[in-house]
Amino acid sequence: MENIVLIGAGSAVFTRGLVADLISRGTKCRLALVDTDPHALLVAEKLVAKMIEARRAPVRLAAATDRRDVLRGATAVICTIGVGGRRAWEQDVFIPRAHGIYQPVGDSVMPGGASRALRMIPAMVAIARDVLDLCPAALFFNYGNPMAPVCRAVRKATGANMTGLCHGVYHVSKHIASLLGVQHERLRYTAVGINHLTWFIDVRFGRTNAMRRLVELAGKKVRETRTALDRAGRKTDGPLPTLDDPFTWELVSLFNAYPAVGDRHITEFFPHLHCRKGQYYGRTLGVDAFSFERTIENGDRGYNEMRELALSKKPLPGGYFDRLAGEHEQVLDIIASIRAGRGDVYSANLPNRGIVPNLPREAVVESPAVAGRRGLHAVPQPALPSSIAGTLASRFMWVETIVEAALQGSTDKFVRALLLDGAVTGVAQARALADDLLKAHAQYLPQFKSRAPMR
Secondary structure: OEEEEEEOOOOHHHHHHHHHHHHHHOOOEEEEEEOOOHHHHHHHHHHHHHHHHHHOOOEEEEEEOOOHHHHOOOOEEEEOOOOOHHHHHHHHHHHHHHOOOOOOOOOOOHHHHHHHHHHHHHHHHHHHHHHHHHOOOOEEEEOOOOHHHHHHHHHHHHOOOEEEOOOHHHHHHHHHHHHHOOOHHHEEEEEEEEOOEEEEEEEEEOOEEHHHHHHHHHHHHHHHHHHHHHHHHOOOOOOOOOOOOHHHHHHHHHHOOEEEOOHHHHHHHOHHHHOOOOEEOOEEEOOOEOOHHHHHHHHHHHHHHHHHHHHOOOOOOOOOOOOOOOHHHHHHHHHHHHHHOOOEEEEEEEEOOOOOOOOOOOOEEEEEEEEEOOEEEEOOOOOOOHHHHHHHHHHHHHHHHHHHHHHHOOHHHHHHHHHHHOOOOOHHHHHHHHHHHHHHOHHHOHHHOOOOOOO
16 A cells, blocks of 8 residues: 655645645555645645545545654655745745746746745755655655755655656647647657756657657747747737747747747747846747746645635535646656556656756656656666757756755855856846845755855
8 A cells, every 4th residue: 555745735726736636546555645834734635635535535534743653654745835935935036036037937937936946945855864764665756846956856866766746747648649639648759858848759659750840840830930920020009929839839930849838938948038127029028928926826726725725614616626737737646657567658847867868867857757666766868959959058057056055054055056157237236136045045944044244
């Protein structure tokens, strides 16, 4: 019987989706919910208990604010934590915006991703040490962003065998199948990169090289975008045209590869092109293109709805157990494939160690991995085209730098990471931005307590 510990159970959508999947499978298991916020934990516990009771599911539930109380004997540990929650995330985006830097997400790269890494890494390293102490044989999964820095830091600091999971590549593969007009089950693909900039370098169905079709489609999409913007530019009023990930299609046309996971994330990996002033095809990133405020509002609304349902006597609404799309949707399949030794292939974030020969050896690369009895293992790949490797190489060095900054509490390395990222315009701006972010998040950054104030 699986003994699953979910750390960060206050994540409304993930917890509901995971539990719905457990119940729909009829999985007999022990599920322990962990959250350091007692109220968030109470809400998650009551909601899950309600779900279990509604289906009389064979799930034995436990809850704890101290993970050590429930980790011993765990067979799978799933982490979805977000240190500081949405209120801290807001500062990761609003403070850089005050410095003229616009982010549609701010959780993976750019100043927001770097700032989030400083909070997340010490917490995840502490969790990893407890896992090694209390349940070293457990499957250990991370869903928290920024994915590459978190997974790299945990392995560097503890050696724990953590695997990073994200549904992005899987989600985009479904989108590509739809674009090509083929059943998703027929699609065969290879996607390699860093989480949230993962390149589909080979796409096929049957004997058809579908990448050629995607490149042809990209040419058409780029032309349509330019025509639409040209027409809009000749108007003095009226709304801007609705565009379909135009930057993604420009990259497909240029690199002959399809980058996941859409413009909302991908633009942040090219901040010198878009994010310094937020310019994005006539809109402003994070404002009227991929509104960050709307993302936060939706998150707050979702949690409030979860809380109301959990704490009320109302029955669960119809369709509450319908399968949801989201980050949770593959983890139980992965666990099942590992237990049965099925050898199914999934996208996972694991150390490179020669898997992709022209990427750094210890970089955490998102790539195909086989789920067998010994866990998830990355599938060896040929060297990437130099241009695609070039989009990744500097990012992996950024990861290494922000990991060192977080582990050492080094302000200088934080500033270096901001410079490597490319969103700032100079050293002075990087120092001022670092100072503002460190001050705003001081309560979550004990490793920086002894830092001298920057001038």
